[in-house]
Every structure is written in structure tokens, then in C-alpha cells.
Amino acid sequence: MLDTILFDGWKSVLRIAIMSLLAYPFLILLLRSSGKRSLTNVNIFDFIITVTYGATLGSIITSDKVSFADGAVVLFMLTLLQYIVSKLSVNSKGFTQMIKASPSFIYRNGEFDEKSIQKHRIRKDDLRGKVRQQGLSSFEQVEAIVLEGDGSLSIIKKQEGLSKDALENVK
Known part of the structure; x- marks a missing residue:
């Protein structure tokens, strides 16, 4: 039992290495293509997206139940939602007031x-x-x-x- 906790075989290690090589660059590419605002913590929504990116990336890399395609779709959807929210906040004062705290x-x-x-x-x-x-x-x-x-x-x-x-x- 102790040996499976410390080392469960090369298959899982290899999977983690491959998923890291696929998912991390994909996230970097996604963030770079979506613009600089995705990397800032301007409001609570941006904070939630940033934390969720990290949790999702961790799940993609470590969980054998999440395929790269599944994880890529989640990362893409998070980026799309963040883009939509940032566009709405730039173009709608009412929406901005709803999601951003005032000083x-x-x-x-x-x-x-x-x-x-x-x-x-x-x-x-x-x-x-x-x-x-x-x-x-x-x-x-x-x-x-x-x-x-x-x-x-x-x-x-x-x-x-x-x-x-x-x-x-x-x-």
C-alpha cells in the first residue's frame, strides 16, 4: 500500500509530464491571445477567473479523468467568458457598476x-x-x-x- 502512495508507476508520471507540456503552453497562448486584461485582478470576476485557471490547469495535469480536449475547452470557455465580461464592462456603465466595487x-x-x-x-x-x-x-x-x-x-x-x-x- 505504501509503495502505491509514493509511486504508482511510470504511466501516471508520463501522463502528467505530457499533459503539462500540452496544457501549460496552451493556457499561455490563450492568455496572450486574449489580451493583457486577462492577466490583471481588476474586479471579483477577474479574480475568480484567475483562480479557476489555476484549478483547471491543475486538474488537467493531474487528473486522469480529464482529457486534454476537455481541459482545453474549459480554459477556452473561461477565457471567452472573461472576454465577454470585460467587453460588457467597457461598453456598459450599468454592467460595470454591477461587477466592480466602487471606491x-x-x-x-x-x-x-x-x-x-x-x-x-x-x-x-x-x-x-x-x-x-x-x-x-x-x-x-x-x-x-x-x-x-x-x-x-x-x-x-x-x-x-x-x-x-x-x-x-x-x-
């Missing part, structure tokens, strides 16, 4: 937005760290902290006399 103020005008901090489960210590990473020593030097739609934090430094038009669509 939120976490800090502005010298005050933390406690409701937003609680809603998004953000710790003030994490905000302090982000402020320090920007080379700032005090929140007095910060105009605003924005939680972006992709989950990243943007620190806007105070600067007198400059337009704040980048903050227009933040809630």
Missing part, C-alpha cells in the same frame, strides 16, 4: 469614516502602516485614504492649490 473614503478631512472602516473590516493600524509606507509621519499630512474597488488603499497627500478631481467618484 470608498476611509479617511478624509482629518477624520476616519468609522462606518466604512467597520463595513470593510479595516484596522487603523493597517492604515497607519500604509501612511508610513508613503513616507508620511502623520495623518495631518494626508488629504484622504481611499479603499479602491480592487481592495487596495490609496493615500492622497495634502498639497495646497491642486485640483482634487481624482476624488470625484469616491463615496
